Amino acid sequence: DAGVTQTPxxxxxxxxxxxxxxxxxxxxxxxxxxxxxxxxxxxxxLSYFRSKSLMEDGGAFKDRFKAEMLNSSFSxxxxxxxxxxxxxxxxxxSSPDWGASYEQYFGPGTRLTVL
Amino acid sequence: GDSVTQTEGLVTLxxxxxxxxxxxxxxxxxPFLFWYVQHLNEAPKxxxxxxxxNKRTEHQGFYATLHKSSSSFHLQKSSxxxxxxxxxxxxxxxxxxGNYKPTFGKGTSLVVHP
Numbered sequence: 113d114a115g116v117t118q119t120p121x122x123x124x125x126x127x128x129x130x131x132x133x134x135x136x137x138x139x140x141x142x143x144x145x146x147x148x149x150x151x152x153x154x155x156x157x158l159s160y161f162r163s164k165s166l167m168e169d170g171g172a173f174k175d176r177f178k179a180e181m182l183n184s185s186f187s188x189x190x191x192x193x194x195x196x197x198x199x200x201x202x203x204x205x206s207s208p209d210w211g212a213s214y215e216q217y218f219g220p221g222t223r224l225t226v227l
Numbered sequence: 228g229d230s231v232t233q234t235e236g237l238v239t240l241x242x243x244x245x246x247x248x249x250x251x252x253x254x255x256x257x258p259f260l261f262w263y264v265q266h267l268n269e270a271p272k273x274x275x276x277x278x279x280x281n282k283r284t285e286h287q288g289f290y291a292t293l294h295k296s297s298s299s300f301h302l303q304k305s306s307x308x309x310x311x312x313x314x315x316x317x318x319x320x321x322x323x324x325g326n327y328k329p330t331f332g333k334g335t336s337l338v339v340h341p
Contacts, residue, residue: 116270145329154333155271155316168328203270211327214259214278214320218270 114139116219118204124225130192133222136185137206145216146170146179146189149201158189158202162210194226229254231319233332240307241340248302248315248335250291256321260293260300261329263316271316275302278322312339 117136125131137144146158159179160168170177176198178190191198201221208215234249252258259278265271277284277293277300284291289304300317317332 147331152333155318155331157329157331160328162327210320210329211322214261214276215273216329218272220270 116204116206116217118202118219118222120222121220122223122225124227125194126227127196128193129226130190131194131224133189133191133202133204133224135187135189135204135219137187137204138208138217139185141206141208141217142184143207143210144181144187145205145207146187147203147205149203149221155203161187191224194224196226199224199226229256229319229321229328229330231317231330231332233315233317234335235333237336237338239338239340242309243306245305246303246307246311246337248317248337250300250302250317250332252298252300252317252319252330254319254321258293258295258298259320259322260291261316261318261320262289262291262300262302263318263331265314265316265334267313274315307337307339309339309341312337 119134142163144161147155158170161181164181181187201223203221205216205218230253232251261276262274263271264274275284275291280295291302293300314334316334320329
């Protein structure tokens with residue numbers, strides 16, 4: 113089976129641009145997570161979907177970050193407008209049923225650099 | 228809200244020595260604890276998980292015991308190898324009341340020297 117797929121792997125944006133990151137979860141998985149990874153803060157949860165319903169919208173990340181689950185096999189994370197402090201690795205993860213299996217599979221991530 | 232605190236920053240060891248990476252947590256819910264490992268330029272992968280109090284769980288030579296009385300889930304290995312050099316994350320999730328949001332610690336880098 114294919115694992116979690118993320119595109120692009122690298123993205124460079126100018127401050128103020130809109131960028132869209134993409135994620136395809138493992139086929140059949142019901143739950144999907146978006147994280148931001150930095151050396152200082154580690155992994156921070158941005159969004160959490162259960163069966164395409166948004167369960168967690170990231171609190172402090174709400175204003176410029178918007179994740180959507182367009183169908184069960186595709187999700188996007190939009191950052192609008194980008195700021196230099198958004199430079200990080202963005203990870204997507206999926207789970208067959210997080211509240212039962214507690215198994216979470218991560219994608220390779222998208223490294224975002226905002227100039 | 229929930230929180231996870233790990234051994235700060237960088238742990239450097241010589242091959243063959245034992246290691247313990249600390250993890251403590253705070254939650255008002257019944258906890259499920261995890262350790263993830265992330266090698267350089269790779270995705271994090273699950274190493275261990277547990278929700279059972281005082282039961283040791285093991286995988287790939289690593290082990291941890293969830294102690295609810297002290298809110299701890301420390302990761303240990305009796306003899307580290309060069310291939311254990313990686314970033315280790317402790318994470319927490321609630322198991323009831325719909326509180327399934329995972330919370331991660333900031334990570335501990337383990338570097339093993341020959």
